[in-house]
Amino acid sequence: MQNFTFHNPTRILFGKGRIDDIAQEIPAGARIMITYGGGSIVKTGTLSEVRGALHDFTVFEFSGIEANPTYETLMQGVELARREKIDFLLAVGGGSVIDGTKFIAAAIPFAGDPWDILAQRAKISSAVPLACILTLPATGSEMNDGAVITRRATNDKLVFTSPLVFPRFSVLDPVKTYTLPTSQVANGVIDAFVHVTEQYLTYPVDAKVQDRFAEGLLLTLIEEGPRALLHPENYDVRANLMWTATLALNGLIGAGVPQDWATHMLGHELTALHGLDHAQTLAVLLPAMLQVRREEKREKLLQYAERVWGLQQGDEEVRIEMAIEHTRLFFQSMHVHTRLSDYGIGVEAIPALLVQLERHGMSALGEHRDFDLTHARRVYEQAI
Numbered sequence: 001m002q003n004f005t006f007h008n009p010t011r012i013l014f015g016k017g018r019i020d021d022i023a024q025e026i027p028a029g030a031r032i033m034i035t036y037g038g039g040s041i042v043k044t045g046t047l048s049e050v051r052g053a054l055h056d057f058t059v060f061e062f063s064g065i066e067a068n069p070t071y072e073t074l075m076q077g078v079e080l081a082r083r084e085k086i087d088f089l090l091a092v093g094g095g096s097v098i099d100g101t102k103f104i105a106a107a108i109p110f111a112g113d114p115w116d117i118l119a120q121r122a123k124i125s126s127a128v129p130l131a132c133i134l135t136l137p138a139t140g141s142e143m144n145d146g147a148v149i150t151r152r153a154t155n156d157k158l159v160f161t162s163p164l165v166f167p168r169f170s171v172l173d174p175v176k177t178y179t180l181p182t183s184q185v186a187n188g189v190i191d192a193f194v195h196v197t198e199q200y201l202t203y204p205v206d207a208k209v210q211d212r213f214a215e216g217l218l219l220t221l222i223e224e225g226p227r228a229l230l231h232p233e234n235y236d237v238r239a240n241l242m243w244t245a246t247l248a249l250n251g252l253i254g255a256g257v258p259q260d261w262a263t264h265m266l267g268h269e270l271t272a273l274h275g276l277d278h279a280q281t282l283a284v285l286l287p288a289m290l291q292v293r294r295e296e297k298r299e300k301l302l303q304y305a306e307r308v309w310g311l312q313q314g315d316e317e318v319r320i321e322m323a324i325e326h327t328r329l330f331f332q333s334m335h336v337h338t339r340l341s342d343y344g345i346g347v348e349a350i351p352a353l354l355v356q357l358e359r360h361g362m363s364a365l366g367e368h369r370d371f372d373l374t375h376a377r378r379v380y381e382q383a384i
């Protein structure tokens with residue numbers, strides 16, 4: 001096992017009706033800005049429930065944070081928050097709203113050009129405190145210190161991390177996920193699945209509990225994902241999915257083990273240039289990535305084949321092949337495409353994707369930092 005420091009300060013309020021408990025988690029007298037997306041929380045009644053729970057506070061709203069939140073939109077939120085002297089942010093929505101709110105939180109007190117937080121990875125010395133009410137289990141953003149922000153004008157989709165943007169608390173009420181469209185349920189399951197594989201399908205370091213934990217999360221997603229599509233109002237299924245997605249990217253399974261993340265970085269360029277949902281990019285790229293990297297990942301692929309897919313017998317190459325195929329079939333069973341050609345994207349799109357990766361400094365990726373643009377080209381080709 002590798003050395004690590006693990007610290008996760010986010011308080012989780014899990015279960016039915018927990019929005020009722022948020023007032024006691026927020027400092028008295030706070031000037032709160034509720035942030036949200038395109039209006040799903042208005043339709044579902046969640047916004048009025050949240051406002052009801054905050055009747056003792058001064059509350060403002062900032063809406064319109066889009067999927068793949070943009071710098072352009074978020075800077076309007078920064079202006080509003082600065083003008084109204086907001087000192088607490090409450091994100092109500094999915095990963096995009098939470099990520100966008102993390103950026104707003106960091107940008108409000110930032111002295112220079114806030115874009116530098118992403119483009120230059122400029123150090124943040126303070127951030128406005130934030131908390132979340134999660135409505136879409138997927139990204140893990142509700143319990144981690146990362147955010148992914150897009151600049152529309154330049155097609156940049158970039159990541160920043162800072163311990164200052166860990167949410168103070170997050171409400172995880174599985175009932176809030178009943179209204180999700182099936183495509184977003186599937187996206188969430190696939191995103192969480194690939195978060196686990198980015199931290200698990202690398203090379204062995206004898207991290208037994210991280211491996212077993214990761215395998216447990218994958219098996220839960222495989223069992224509960226299809227059930228959530230069939231039974232959208234099954235509380236237990238939703239509860240299991242919600243907690244699994246949070247645990248998949250809250251730092252726990254990644255502590256002390258090598259991490260990959262190349263699939264995610266290649267995926268961000270597909271979203272930036274072709275507009276695929278984040279999870280759609282992962283479903284096409286992960287099977288391709290595992291094919292291209294099967295030698296480097298050999299031992300963990302065999303472990304994955306055995307412990308997740310029950311493949312123990314026969315030739316090792318066949319077992320690896322079957323594990324990759326099972327992964328693809330699982331994504332397809334969630335009704336998500338696993339080929340770029342399904343989205344009308346062909347080989348002619350690859351040069352521009354590689355230019356983007358190079359421009360973003362993504363030419364030494366993967367658990368060995370040896371995944372360069374030649375490998376990236378092979379993965380994109382394999383994904384067609």
Ligand code: NZQ
Nearest residue numbers: 037038039040067068094095096135139141146179180278
């Ligand atoms: O905008 P509204 O109207 O709220 O609708 C949203 C949105 O259209 C809708 N939705 C959310 N909850 C709902 C609901 N509709 C009905 N009922 C509900 N309960 O779902 C749509 C998608 O929401 P979005 O937040 O974009 O999805 P997701 O949670 O998958 O977030 C994706 C973003 O997170 C980033 C991705 O790159 C992408 O930008 N990621 C963030 C990570 C992190 N911070 O750690 C890690 C991930 O790898 C990922 O990159």
Ligand code: ZN
Nearest residue numbers: 139191195264
């Ligand atoms: Zn992801």
